[in-house]
Amino acid sequence: MKKLFTLCFLVLMAFSLNAQTLKTLTWAGQQRQYLEYVPSTYSADTPTPVLFMLHGLGDDCTNFFNATRVRATAEQRGWIVVCPQALDFNLQTPLGSYDFGTSWSAGITINVQFELYGMPFSFDVTVNPDADDSGFLMAALDAIDEEYAVEPDSVFFAGFSLGACMSHRMAIEHSDRIAAIAAVSGVVGNDVDELTPTANVNVLQIFGTNDDMISYDGAEISLQSYGSYSIGLPAESTVEYWRAFNQCSLTPVVEDYPDLFNDDLTFTMYSYLDGANDSRVSFIKVNNGEHTWYDCDHYDIDYTQEIAKFFTGTIDVTDVNEQAETNFNVYPNPAKDYIQVEGNANIYDLCGKLVLKGSGRIDVTALPEGMYFVQSEKGCSKIVINR
Numbered sequence: 001m002k003k004l005f006t007l008c009f010l011v012l013m014a015f016s017l018n019a020q021t022l023k024t025l026t027w028a029g030q031q032r033q034y035l036e037y038v039p040s041t042y043s044a045d046t047p048t049p050v051l052f053m054l055h056g057l058g059d060d061c062t063n064f065f066n067a068t069r070v071r072a073t074a075e076q077r078g079w080i081v082v083c084p085q086a087l088d089f090n091l092q093t094p095l096g097s098y099d100f101g102t103s104w105s106a107g108i109t110i111n112v113q114f115e116l117y118g119m120p121f122s123f124d125v126t127v128n129p130d131a132d133d134s135g136f137l138m139a140a141l142d143a144i145d146e147e148y149a150v151e152p153d154s155v156f157f158a159g160f161s162l163g164a165c166m167s168h169r170m171a172i173e174h175s176d177r178i179a180a181i182a183a184v185s186g187v188v189g190n191d192v193d194e195l196t197p198t199a200n201v202n203v204l205q206i207f208g209t210n211d212d213m214i215s216y217d218g219a220e221i222s223l224q225s226y227g228s229y230s231i232g233l234p235a236e237s238t239v240e241y242w243r244a245f246n247q248c249s250l251t252p253v254v255e256d257y258p259d260l261f262n263d264d265l266t267f268t269m270y271s272y273l274d275g276a277n278d279s280r281v282s283f284i285k286v287n288n289g290e291h292t293w294y295d296c297d298h299y300d301i302d303y304t305q306e307i308a309k310f311f312t313g314t315i316d317v318t319d320v321n322e323q324a325e326t327n328f329n330v331y332p333n334p335a336k337d338y339i340q341v342e343g344n345a346n347i348y349d350l351c352g353k354l355v356l357k358g359s360g361r362i363d364v365t366a367l368p369e370g371m372y373f374v375q376s377e378k379g380c381s382k383i384v385i386n387r
Contacts, residue, residue: 020071022062025143027136034084034140035061037071038148041078049154050144051311052137052170053083054163056185058101061085064160068293068304072353077308080148084140086163089128103128106165107172107189110221110229126191133166134173141177156311158182160293161213165189165232171242175201182307185211185291187219188241189232196245200279203242204310206303207235208289239270239283246275252283255317260300260371264288267301269317282310296349330374334386337365345376 021036042048051074055064061083065071074081089103109126137157144150155178159167164186171181172188172195180202187207209216216235220228233241243250252270259266270283284306286294296302309315330341339362347356347364349372356367367385374381 020065023143025136025139027139028132030087030131032085032087032136032140033061034082035065036144037065037074037081037083039074039078039080041075042080042148044149046078047149047151047154049077049079049151049156049311050141051079051081051308052141052155052157053081054104054157054159054166055083055086055102056159056161056163057103059160059163060102064163068160069295070304073304073308076353077312079308080144080150082140082144084137086133087128087131089131091125100127103131104162104166105129105131105133106162106186107169107192108165108231109191110223110231112223112227112229114227127162134169137166137170138174138177152177153179154311156180156182158184158307159186160184161186161291168192168238171201171203172197175199180204180311182206182310183238184293184303184307185214187214187232187235187238190230193233193241200246200275200277201242202279202310203239203246203281204284204307205235205239205242205282206284206286206306208286208291210288211291213291235285236283239272239281242281243272243275246272246279246281248272248275248279248281257300257317261298263299265294265299269315282315329378330381330383333381334384335364336385336387338363339374339383341374341376342378343376345374348373348375 022033023036024031024033053064053068053070055061065083070081073079086102086104089100091098091100105128109124111122111124113122141155157167157170157178158181164183167181167183168186168188169192171178172192176198178201182204184206185208207216214221214231218230219232219234220230222228249272252272255269257267266287268285268287270285272281293303294301296305306315330339341362344359345362346354349355356364364385369385369387372383372385374383
C-alpha cells in the first residue's frame, strides 16, 4: 500500500523535538516501540486527552507522525500524541516467502485460491497473526496513563489504511476505554465484523470512492496474479456497522464541504446522530478520492484537523462558507504586499492556523501566496495573496 507523502518533513523539523520521544516496552515477549509527543503546555495538574495515531502497511511511526502534521494539533489542543510502531510481517506460503513490511494484526484473513499449471491452490493469509497488537496498544495506553495525567474520557484512536482497520478493531474490543476513533481509507476487518463492541463509541469514517488500494464498494485488495479479495466490510457497510450498533438515527444530516480547489475532488459529510449514550457516527465521503491522507495545503479539507474537530464535537462543515459570507472591508484583494483593515485583525490560513496579527495597514509580504481569512470585530473576510 502507498506510504504517506512526506513533503512537510523539512518544515516540521523546524519545531522543537524536545518533547518527542521513542519509547520501548516489552509485550508478549517482544520489544515494541511507540513515538510519544507531549505538548509544551502539559501540566500534571490537568487531565490530558491522548491521541493514538496508527500508520499504514509498510510505513513507520516517525514518518506518519511527520506526514500528518499531528504535532501542530498536539500543541494547539494540548493533547499527548502516541504513534506506535507495527511489527514486520513475513508470510510463508506453499509458493514461497513474502515480506509485507510493518503490519498491524487488524483482524483480517484472506482465503487465497488460484490455479497454477492446472493445479488448484488454496491457503489462508491472516495479517500478522503472531502480533498481539490489541494487547500492545492497551499496554502502551497503560504506560502513558501511569506516567501522565490522562483524561480517561478522552482517549482517541486514528489510523490510515491498515492502521484504520486496526483502529476499528480497537474500538470493537476496547471501546470501554476508547471514546472515539477516526479511520481513513480502512474498514472493519472480516475476522472482527461479527463481534459486538464492548461499548458505544464515536466513529468517523473517511473513504475515497476511487481508492485503488482498498476498493470503496467491495473492500477488496489486489494480490496481483492471485486475484482480488475482500478484507472486510465495504466503506459504507462499515459506517452502517457502527450506526446500527450505536443506534444512531437512520437518516443522516448531509453537508457538502466548500469546493475551494479545482481538482475534481469534493467532500461530503454524513452525520448519524442521537445514538445511545450520546454516541454519533460520521462519514466523510471523498468523491473521486484516492488512497491518501489529504491536507489543507492542497485540498478542501485537512484530515488531521477534521479528525480533531470530530473528536471534540466541533466539526462545522459550512464554516468556510459562513466566513466567506460575513465580509467586511479588506483591501486590496487580491493583495500583494499589504492589506488595509479597520481595527485589529487576525489572519488565518485554510487550516485554521493563526499566521499573522495586525491593525490598520498590515504587511503580508511574509505570507506565501494563497487564500486566507481575515477576522476582526467587524466580521470575517476571505482574501487572496497573489504576487
